[in-house]
Amino acid sequence: MKKLPLEGVRIVDFTQIQAGPQATMWLAVMGAEVIKVESRQRPDMLRLYGQLRDGQAGIGLNRSSVFAALNLSKKDCTLNLTQPRAVELVKKIVGISDVVVENFTSGVMERLGLDYASLRQVKPDIIMLSTSGPGRTGPERSYLAYAAIIHAFSGLCSLSGYPGRPPNQMGVMWSDVLAGQTGAFTVLAALHHRDRTGQGQYLDLSMSEATLSMMPEAVMDYTMNRRVRGCEGNRDDIMAPHGCYPCRGEDRWVAIAVENEQQWRNFCRIIGDPAWSREERFSDPISRWRHQDDLDRLVADWTRTRQQSEITQTLQEAGIAAGPSCTVTDLLEDDHLQERCFFCEVDHPEMGRAPMARPPWNVDGKAFGRYEPAPLLGEHNDYVFRTLLGLSQDEIDRLIEDRVIY
Amino acid sequence: MAGGALGDLKILEFADFISGPFCAKVMADLGAEVIKVEPPEGDRARRSGPFPGDIPHPEKSALFLYLNTNKLGVTLNPESTTGKKIFHQLVRDADILIENHFPSTMEALGLDYGSLSQINPRLVMVSISPFGQNGPYRDYRANNLVSMHMGGIAYYTPGAVDNPETEPPLKGGGHQADFVTGIMAALMGLAGIAVRSLTGAGQHIDLSAHEAVAFNLMRDISSFSYDGVVPSRLRSQSRGFGNFVPCKDGYVQLYAVDDRQWKGFVEAMGDPEWAKEERYANAFSRIANWESLEKNVAEWTRRNRKEDIYHALQSRHASCGPVNTVEEVLRSGQLASRGFFIEVDHPKAGRFKYPGAPCKLSETPFRVLRPAPRLGEHNEEILVERLGYTRQDLAKMRASDAI
Known part of the structure; x- marks a missing residue:
């Protein structure tokens, strides 16, 4: 020992x-x-x-x-x-x-x-x-x-x-x-x-x-800009899509964070390059962030019919941060946690x-x-x-x- | 800064954004x-903000300014031969190396523990990564959002939802996963120093952000394992949280109250008749009848301001918390009397209030003696004065993108 x-x-x-x-x-x-x-x-x-x-x-x-x-x-x-x-x-x-x-x-x-x-x-x-x-x-x-x-x-x-x-x-x-x-x-x-x-x-x-x-962003947005931040949900200051989306099954969810332009392009490719992804309102990071209510709905339409594990694996293979929103039982059954x-x-x-x-x-x-x-x-x-x-x-x-x- | 609790320690930080930098900050502030x-383009936090006037500037990001107080800043491209050589020289002098890159990135750079421990066998290397240095998810990506969800905390946040179809699990405010990982890494780094003082040898610490989050579900994991209790996120099976009661100017958080607190509670409300009803006679019946109790309590709270309710209840030993905005918490008399928020002046960004220390140490307090470094601010001090390069060397390094 x-x-x-x-x-x-x-x-x-x-x-x-x-x-x-x-x-x-x-x-x-x-x-x-x-x-x-x-x-x-x-x-x-x-x-x-x-x-x-x-x-x-x-x-x-x-x-x-x-x-x-x-x-x-x-x-x-x-x-x-x-x-x-x-x-x-x-x-x-x-x-x-x-x-x-x-x-x-x-x-x-x-x-x-x-x-x-x-x-x-x-x-x-x-x-x-x-x-x-x-x-x-x-x-x-x-x-x-x-x-x-x-x-x-x-x-x-x-x-x-x-x-x-x-x-x-x-x-x-x-x-x-x-x-x-x-x-x-x-x-x-x-x-x-x-x-x-x-x-x-x-x-x-x-x-x-x-x-x-451990919450300096909100504190200092106020001390710098007198801005009072409200509820963030699953959102980020910069990234979009950045959220938690429904999957197949009862109360199953997947978290997805698209960090940059390259990842966005990969993401679009994986979801089959739908026509909406080429619309003006989603053409650059700022527009995507501004229209994230709409964006989140469209992403959810894609995730809803798929399994957590399938989404996680496909996106991760393309270098996009994604993973299931885990319950206690999910954690206990997780191979990675077991192995470690x-x-x-x-x-x-x-x-x-x-x-x-x-x-x-x-x-x-x-x-x-x-x-x-x-x-x-x-x-x-x-x-x-x-x-x-x-x-x-x-x-x-x-x-x-x-x-x-x- | 030799006067602090950790004044004898030299830390090398090769880390980005929040987890690694926060780990090094709490050590620097001690x-x-x-x-x-x-890297020559700077830490990602420099680009993340918030910024004064919402105008992005690499020297003015609040997140960066907060996370990097008291540090000396060097720019280095460890992919270049010169950059790597300098990195090795810095490792030779370090007690702790804190890094939060992908395991594969560190290996590709030749900066893995195996290589660095040959340069400095006493090195305590703290590696923070999304999923750890081994295991099937080793090369998976994650950020704060994904760590909070995969670590299980998000699923149970906000704790009591009415409609699970329209209310997804939540990450919680800010970057909780990154911060909790950072403070755990700091704890493990000091443990590594303590081991080294016993054995003389360094060690490699492998902290997974995924596990740093999941560990904090220990109560629910254990009660599932031992008792078969499946925790729910539905309000109908509420875990006892989420009892915000509306008041004149927002909400207050009340808590299921024991007999002693209930006495103070009733007194604060002015001894209303309904409080004497049989169904509110003891803690169990109050929990069982929470719905009607909450309605009655709300009659009182709606007529009062949250700050007044807070003091009226708490001064009578009944627990209560105002649901504050950040603006309101910045006005807290309690935090002011303890001098929690501190002002820090930065030559480029200016003077602002920052959150202060996470704990008050009587003899060796957390202190901010200098603001966050500007990009490459201490290149000369470290490379010329300490490592013995000449100014001409520096010029060449700049030209070749090594620094």
Whole structure:
């Protein structure tokens, strides 16, 4: 086994749902020992998805497939943070760790006495990442934020619907996704800095800001031209045709992007050089862009009677970017993704094996990283409290009895 | 820029448009030295805009200006013998090479990892491509649109449609696939540096934009694999998103509310009688009766402005988001108090507000110390001062299209 980049790095993880867990999953797959801190009284909300599905309260906490997807390779201990002794134990773990990650609402870590200033007393070079919607400063710092709300607030929804129609949502928790990756990146940068200088730091990640940092076209069209962009649909600023067109079958679609004049000519040849393709209104890129409502209808007339796979292959062979709009099952059946080992299977003690998406990390021609199943609630209590902190069985028993370890 | 978190790293960027340049930008803004190699005609982003006054100009594209802050710009034609020689010299000094060309293009240029690692065995090479360095789709083309669709995110966007025949899957605003691929590439590049500090050896990172998008469907993939749940894009089987409620000046996004949030919600609306009805008594019944609930809530929201609704609810710990335009988000008091937007002055393009840092680092913040380079701006600095060519050499290279 090749060396993993974060071997020997220990991370205390208070995060739940997606933005935080996605960041710490990257770090765990990269070799860090990520210790998730939960409790029976406050488990990661994603565990409850399994609980609801089983329909029986209490037995599903270890059977959530969505929790399993975001917590690969992590360890788990349970501490009831409403108890002062639990907070003391957390501080002991932090004392032998490198990084702390949390995504509570603003103020929670302060109330627990686990804010950056306090943890720095325990471990002067600690790196702490706080992920939140609005960020940890400013008048709206205590506002609640879910991805859907960040998409709305940041202006992403105003760009994301159908052209000429009201704003619309993203289909997944996209801001969490952006924040997750950004968080993992900044932790690696902070570790790099600490290794060189011995200095830790506080990383204040706002999901709104991470999202806005990835939509400069719309932001700067406003700051340069005072233009307020509306919904783009599948369109591009320059290319046309550039869209998602219906194919044969139920709810099957293909995305096509024609980039330049050469590709346009190839495209026309493939669709049989219809008379309309020689009309004045489609004669050059600017005219095509201007008349793309009509153009899209005509392209759709061609795609509608053909299979996704046939269109994709024919256009790709002519050097045109095209591909199916894939569903989850399409992805799972995709030969290319299979061949590149995009899916991983790990043996989960309660749910067994099934293909899951793996961080797409390939190095020197192979899948890279450490892939272990998501932890059961409290699965590593013994490791954390006995092995790491050196508590005796008596002490541990008492902490369990007092519902400190809970 | 040696003061930043990545101040000791030298990055060579041979990348076009968004994914590779964004990867190098986040490193440059954290202090890494980035030398950006452009072909003589320039990065495609220079031609993409938006432009001030809608007048295309290679030094004024907002997308280019944003993505290339803090970089040194060199023009180079790696197809020419001299161009390739200079590229090799730059590789010798680099810690990380970021590139986003087709695998076959890099091979044809003789700039594949096998060749470059002989010049610099400590090189961490980050290759971004539409579908990766191997597999049946290796030579397929894709752009942001195709990556969002083939990666599966688009199919589930906008998340709840009424008529699937007239409402196609959507890519989402901007270039989300390109950006998410870029930030993942940056994460992997730093991981490569961390491995190198353990082993002394470089590595070749192979990031597929297709997979960078598809990874983010991990929840739906897992719940299909384990539980057989087939996700739908129909509103009738709504995934809980899309609850925009109309208000006086647009829409607000509300969210299925738990008991604690509901209390604040009812208080903000002024304790209306209907809110006491049995069918709204708990979170489950509120979700089950969302349609009637939404109608009642809309009576209140229609009389109010989105900004007022946002603060009225959020100050009572009930979640809500105004559906902002970009103009409105630029006026956000929260973002202003955190100094998110920054002004950058560029000698040709002028002074404009840019989006700021994706994260605030207390000791080594993201900083923009210099604007994006003009085309070939640092040819002399890099080729003459660093690599030891003479000015006459440069003149010859220009004449022969090497730079």
